[in-house]
Amino acid sequence: MKLTAELVPSTVWYSSLYRLLPTEVWNKLREEIIRENGRKCQICSETEGKMKLHEIWNYDDKHHIQRLDGFILLCAMCHHVKHIGMAKILADEGKLDYTEVERHFCKVNGCSEKEFAEHVDNAFKTWQERSQHKWVQDFGAYGKYLKK
Ligand SMILES: [Zn+2]
Numbered sequence: 669m670k671l672t673a674e675l676v677p678s679t680v681w682y683s684s685l686y687r688l689l690p691t692e693v694w695n696k697l698r699e700e701i702i703r704e705n706g707r708k709c710q711i712c713s714e715t716e717g718k719m720k721l722h723e724i725w726n727y728d729d730k731h732h733i734q735r736l737d738g739f740i741l742l743c744a745m746c747h748h749v750k751h752i753g754m755a756k757i758l759a760d761e762g763k764l765d766y767t768e769v770e771r772h773f774c775k776v777n778g779c780s781e782k783e784f785a786e787h788v789d790n791a792f793k794t795w796q797e798r799s800q801h802k803w804v805q806d807f808g809a810y811g812k813y814l815k816k
Pocket of ligand 1: 711712713714742743746747
């Protein structure tokens with residue numbers, strides 16, 4: 669699947685580069701990625717709207733190491749899919765149309781609503797399992813930004 673939901677374990681929720689970096693450093697990083705790749709969604713190629721910079725985390729479920737592999741520029745809808753838990757909360761608050769998120773997922777992946785539901789179910793199961801552990805974080809090449 670081209671577009672997947674990736675829920676960050678609750679034990680590391682407040683420890684993302686986005687949270688840890690000063691806003692101006694984060695914005696500079698975002699501008700750098702836009703310069704390199706153009707202002708478009710790197711998953712669905714959407715060019716409208718504000719692009720979100722998304723952290724790509726790799727999970728070693730055996731050793732419980734969460735490693736930052738890089739960044740990807742995403743449109744609002746792809747970003748909602750990535751953070752499907754937050755999307756559900758926003759939808760419950762009437763701030764987001766959840767069916768629009770579902771439709772976007774199905775369009776990008778060329779799949780059915782049933783497959784979307786299964787994918788989200790699995791993402792939540794993985795999230796529950798991962799949230800039971802403490803994770804060692806590895807910011808990799810991006811750790812240097814934390815020292816600035
Ligand atoms: Zn997109």
